[in-house]
Amino acid sequence: MLSDLPIAVIGAGAMGEAIIGGLLRNELVAADQILASHPREDRRRELSHHYGIQTTHDNLAAAQWGRVVIFAVKPQQLRRVLPPLRGALRDDDLAISVIAGATIASFAEALDHQAVVRSMPNTPAQIGCGMTVWTAAPAVNERQRGWAATVLGALGRELFVDNETYLDMATAINGTGPAYVFLMMEAMIDAGVHLGLSRRIAEELVQQTMLGSVQYAIQSGLHPAQLRNAVTSPGGTSAAALSELERGGLRTVLADAIWAAYRRSVELGRNG
Numbered sequence: 001m002l003s004d005l006p007i008a009v010i011g012a013g014a015m016g017e018a019i020i021g022g023l024l025r026n027e028l029v030a031a032d033q034i035l036a037s038h039p040r041e042d043r044r045r046e047l048s049h050h051y052g053i054q055t056t057h058d059n060l061a062a063a064q065w066g067r068v069v070i071f072a073v074k075p076q077q078l079r080r081v082l083p084p085l086r087g088a089l090r091d092d093d094l095a096i097s098v099i100a101g102a103t104i105a106s107f108a109e110a111l112d113h114q115a116v117v118r119s120m121p122n123t124p125a126q127i128g129c130g131m132t133v134w135t136a137a138p139a140v141n142e143r144q145r146g147w148a149a150t151v152l153g154a155l156g157r158e159l160f161v162d163n164e165t166y167l168d169m170a171t172a173i174n175g176t177g178p179a180y181v182f183l184m185m186e187a188m189i190d191a192g193v194h195l196g197l198s199r200r201i202a203e204e205l206v207q208q209t210m211l212g213s214v215q216y217a218i219q220s221g222l223h224p225a226q227l228r229n230a231v232t233s234p235g236g237t238s239a240a241a242l243s244e245l246e247r248g249g250l251r252t253v254l255a256d257a258i259w260a261a262y263r264r265s266v267e268l269g270r271n272g
């Protein structure tokens with residue numbers, strides 16, 4: 001599907017590298033099909049040494065070279081990155097953004113190019129276990145949609161949605177979600193250490209409990225409330241713990257956090 005297709009990555013930081021790694025790990029492209037643009041020489045050297053890909057400091061050269069041009073700079077960098085690239089993409093080229101908040105309209109306007117895909121991956125993409133939600137401008141044709149599905153599929157699971165407003169919502173759930181999970185892991189590990197477990201044992205217990213619970217939920221297909229009820233014996237330990245979590249407002253705090261992430265995503269789209 002991506003054979004011989006030149007792929008440019010503008011802003012090869014954590015997410016850009018996850019895409020490069022995923023494409024190569026899944027043997028979807030050869031290393032010489034990738035050109036990564038980065039301002040720092042040591043980073044360029046690191047990327048070419050590790051992946052055997054081509055690198056440049058010149059975003060314009062990368063944008064002109066790629067048929068698929070992936071944008072993975074921070075939202076605040078976008079205002080400086082896009083204007084010099086205006087007119088650089090040809091009609092049948094595809095721009096793919098992974099940038100939180102940045103709208104398809106802002107890309108299309110700044111680049112003077114209509115074929116734009118907006119996506120929201122997450123950091124488990126680093127190991128091919130990501131969840132990416134994406135949508136496409138009407139100008140993106142079937143072939144280009146295939147390219148996008150393949151590129152984003154290299155990060156883990158990908159889900160196409162036909163409504164761009166879902167992207168800000170996805171940013172708050174799957175994009176930002178790993179931060180909620182890691183904070184919860186950290187808190188559980190620290191509490192285990194507080195109880196008297198060694199940090200090594202606490203980490204192992206928390207990691208496998210998280211992993212096993214998620215796999216059990218997926219494989220059983222049961223509603224989380226049913227699974228939670230099955231853990232909760234009358235007068236037992238789970239009932240005692242859950243009572244504290246409800247008293248502390250865990251559900252509403254989580255919901256408030258997700259709304260805050262959503263509002264911030266919308267705001268980033270307005271202001272950069």
Ligand SMILES: NC(=O)C1=CN([C@@H]2O[C@H](COP(=O)(O)OP(=O)(O)OC[C@H]3O[C@@H](n4cnc5c(N)ncnc54)[C@H](O)[C@@H]3O)[C@@H](O)[C@H]2O)C=CC1
Pocket residue numbers: 010011012013014015016037038039059072073074075077080081098099100120121122123175176
């Ligand atoms: N980190 C995360 O969990 C997720 C991040 N994203 C989005 O991915 C984008 C990148 O995030 P990260 O990879 O985490 O950030 P990062 O900071 O690791 O990567 C951005 C890279 O762009 C480079 N850069 C800065 N100015 C540049 C320029 N003028 N030209 C080319 N490159 C330039 C930076 O040096 C940096 O290496 C962000 O827009 C973020 O919203 C999306 C989903 C998840």
Ligand SMILES: O=C(O)[C@@H]1CCC=N1
Pocket residue numbers: 100171175176
């Ligand atoms: O914090 C952020 O803005 C990025 C976007 C999604 C996850 N991290």
